[in-house]
Amino acid sequence: xxxxxxxxxxxxxxxxxxxxxxxxxxxxxxxxxxxxxxxxxxxxxxxxxxxxxxxxxxxxxxxxxxxxxxxxxxxxxxxxxxxxxxxxxxxxxxxxxxxxxxxxxxxxxxxxxxxxxxxxxxxxxxxxxxxxxxxxxxxxxxxxxxxxxxxxxxxxxxxxxxxxxxxxxxxxxxxxxxxxxxxxxxxxxxxxxxxxxxxxxxxxxxxxxxxxxxxxxxxxxxxxxxxxxxxxxxxxxxxxxxxxxxxxxxxxxxxxxxxxxxxxxxxxxxxxxxxxxxxxxxxxxxxxxxxxxxxxxxxxxxxxxxxxxxxxxxxxxxxxxxxxx
Amino acid sequence: xxxxxxxxxxxxxxxxxxxxxxxxxxxxxxxxxxxxxxxxxxxxxxxxxxxxxxxxxxxxxxxxxxxxxxxxxxxxxxxxxxxxxxxxxxxxxxxxxxxxxxxxxxxxxxxxxxxxxxxxxxxxxxxxxxxxxxxxxxxxxxxxxxxxxxxxxxxxxxxxxxxxxxxxxxxxxxxxxxxxxxxxxxxxxxxxxxxxxxxxxxxxxxxxxxxxxxxxxxxxxxxxxxxxxxxxxxxxxxxxxxxxxxxxxxxxxxxxxxxxxxxxxxxxxxxxxxxxxxxxxxxxxxxxxxxxxxxxxxxxxxxxxxxxxxxxxxxxxxxxxxxxxxxxxxxxxxxx
Numbered sequence: 159x160x161x162x163x164x165x166x167x168x169x170x171x172x173x174x175x176x177x178x179x180x181x182x183x184x185x186x187x188x189x190x191x192x193x194x195x196x197x198x199x200x201x202x203x204x205x206x207x208x209x210x211x212x213x214x215x216x217x218x219x220x221x222x223x224x225x226x227x228x229x230x231x232x233x234x235x236x237x238x239x240x241x242x243x244x245x246x247x248x249x250x251x252x253x254x255x256x257x258x259x260x261x262x263x264x265x266x267x268x269x270x271x272x273x274x275x276x277x278x279x280x281x282x283x284x285x286x287x288x289x290x291x292x293x294x295x296x297x298x299x300x301x302x303x304x305x306x307x308x309x310x311x312x313x314x315x316x317x318x319x320x321x322x323x324x325x326x327x328x329x330x331x332x333x334x335x336x337x338x339x340x341x342x343x344x345x346x347x348x349x350x351x352x353x354x355x356x357x358x359x360x361x362x363x364x365x366x367x368x369x370x371x372x373x374x375x376x377x378x379x380x381x382x383x384x385x386x387x388x389x390x391x392x393x394x395x396x397x398x399x400x401x402x403x404x405x406x407x408x409x410x411x412x413x414x415x416x417x418x419x420x421x422x423x424x425x426x427x428x429x430x431x432x433x434x435x436x437x438x439x440x441x442x443x444x445x446x447x448x449x450x451x452x453x454x455x456x457x458x459x460x461x462x463x464x465x466x467x468x469x470x471x472x473x474x475x476x477x478x479x480x481x482x483x
Numbered sequence: 484x485x486x487x488x489x490x491x492x493x494x495x496x497x498x499x500x501x502x503x504x505x506x507x508x509x510x511x512x513x514x515x516x517x518x519x520x521x522x523x524x525x526x527x528x529x530x531x532x533x534x535x536x537x538x539x540x541x542x543x544x545x546x547x548x549x550x551x552x553x554x555x556x557x558x559x560x561x562x563x564x565x566x567x568x569x570x571x572x573x574x575x576x577x578x579x580x581x582x583x584x585x586x587x588x589x590x591x592x593x594x595x596x597x598x599x600x601x602x603x604x605x606x607x608x609x610x611x612x613x614x615x616x617x618x619x620x621x622x623x624x625x626x627x628x629x630x631x632x633x634x635x636x637x638x639x640x641x642x643x644x645x646x647x648x649x650x651x652x653x654x655x656x657x658x659x660x661x662x663x664x665x666x667x668x669x670x671x672x673x674x675x676x677x678x679x680x681x682x683x684x685x686x687x688x689x690x691x692x693x694x695x696x697x698x699x700x701x702x703x704x705x706x707x708x709x710x711x712x713x714x715x716x717x718x719x720x721x722x723x724x725x726x727x728x729x730x731x732x733x734x735x736x737x738x739x740x741x742x743x744x745x746x747x748x749x750x751x752x753x754x755x756x757x758x759x760x761x762x763x764x765x766x767x768x769x770x771x772x773x774x775x776x777x778x779x780x781x782x783x784x785x786x787x788x789x790x791x792x793x794x795x796x797x798x799x800x801x802x803x804x805x806x807x808x809x810x811x812x813x814x815x816x817x818x819x
Binding site: 217218219221243244246247248249250251252256258260263264265266267268269277278281282313315326329330 | 694
């Protein structure tokens with residue numbers, strides 16, 4: 159019964175995900191998140207917050223030695239936490255598309271662009287070469303690549319950074335996946351190309367009804383793109399809510415400080431807020447609020463207990479004792 | 484592409500000419516009179532002078548070089564002093580044995596190292612990986628001639644009827660007859676080839692595009708052969724080229740151990756007899772083989788990795804010649 163509910167309501171539902179390294183360090187402590195069909199969800203956090211590891215766990219591409227210790231990941235109602243490699247191959251690239259951070263390294267340098275995009279079709283469909291070629295060209299045009307016949311015969315090193323990122327996106331969406339995971343797709347690009355890629359992801363979401371899980375450390379891109387945002391700190395979500403709620407009324411101190419530290423035209427002439435640096439890299443399990451050491455409003459309770467998620471108003475939640483009233 | 488091949492072929496030709504030239508000069512510098520050696524201790528001075536005249540030993544160096552190169556172009560490598568036969572003929576008789584042996588050993592190296600590398604690279608640091616590397620590295624530490632003796636002992640006691648003999652790839656029973664010498668040459672090189680391929684595979688496995696291929700939904704075997712193996716080939720082919728050149732050199736000693744009538748034995752005989760033309764001929768042949776192998780390695784690598792072609796074209800711009808032509812162009816522009 160409950161299974162049916164999840165199936166209909168959410169494309170992706172992650173419950174209490176915990177990912178550990180071979181040495182026992184907790185890289186992701188307790189992540190739960192949900193994505194509805196057609197929704198763009200942002201996952202924001204600093205380096206080491208576990209956002210990339212979480213997405214790798216979802217896509218089943220965790221590096222050697224790192225594994226899921228606890229929790230479940232439901233994709234369209236099916237638990238994909240511990241599925242066989244064979245079943246994983248049917249999902250990845252087909253129902254689940256992934257865009258990677260570094261496009262230049264995510265393309266095989268020795269294979270022509272067209273062939274690399276074609277590989278996804280080869281794996282998942284029974285189309286004949288001509289149909290595949292047409293679809294490859296079609297998808298390349300859909301991601302705003304021009305002169306596709308020529309481009310398909312090029313090697314990755316002959317393309318610009320923006321073109322490579324578009325090729326990766328084409329590869330991810332060619333089979334019309336239901337969920338697109340974009341792991342910091344704009345970090346390696348310059349600002350004007352960043353904006354284009356953001357627009358492209360928006361367009362894909364709009365025209366193909368693809369849900370998007372967008373991972374970034376950059377609130378300014380998240381603001382433009384996402385419907386809902388999860389703010390991750392040291393492997394735990396500290397604040398969840400609609401993008402506007404989080405931008406306008408951040409509740410958790412971490413989110414507040416993150417937003418304060420973005421330079422905007424209005425803050426011209428003022429000092430930017432600077433967050434205290436993380437002094438220790440704690441990798442054991444969490445027993446108190448992990449942000450306590452950096453929080454300007456820290457009090458006794460923060461050092462003793464781990465805060466729950468406190469709900470403000472519809473869907474806006476934050477894990478901070480200041481909200482426990 | 485055609486330009487790249489032409490460029491490389493040009494380089495190859497120049498190297499070849501240089502090597503022939505150097506080898507020729509080296510032999511001119513070596514003391515001793517070939518005419519005296521040929522005629523023996525009891526020859527009279529007149530006989531020696533007559534032969535010197537016939538061989539052209541006392542001609543000026545430039546003329547000698549000219550004559551030698553002229554002969555080389557016509558395929559004439561001179562006449563052996565020891566055997567009193569054309570050098571070309573002697574080499575032609577011995578080469579098939581050596582070439583067959585080298586190719587046999589080379590194929591053995593590939594056939595043994597590729598599967599071993601694939602197995603070892605499956606899990607780095609596993610028991611299997613460690614034991615494969617231990618065994619191959621042990622064979623690496625044993626010199627080929629000693630390996631040959633060990634093999635002889637083993638095969639003699641097991642009585643597999645593996646004797647070494649004459650023949651080449653085309654002769655019947657070749658594979659059996661040449662197994663022992665080929666193994667002796669191959670075993671120590673398997674470790675090197677395997678190690679290179681294994682390291683390359685492990686490196687490729689860590690690459691982001693390998694992870695991206697998992698994200699595409701590619702199966703393990705597809706990733707291994709379509710992405711990882713192919714991308715590991717450049718270092719592997721390069722080291723194979725080095726090994727192939729070495730195998731030719733290595734066969735000289737092995738031919739001695741197994742008494743095979745190949746180039747190696749011919750070379751040793753020629754050196755002992757101070758047979759300069761024959762020695763020259765064999766050394767030039769070996770040099771040609773090494774250079775041609777290197778050319779092929781370059782060619783194969785640029786087929787595998789298109790970036791190699793690009794980097795060569797790029798470096799062309801730093802060429803003195805192109806710089807010069809740029810400057811000339813620039814001057815023309817100013818004049819206008």
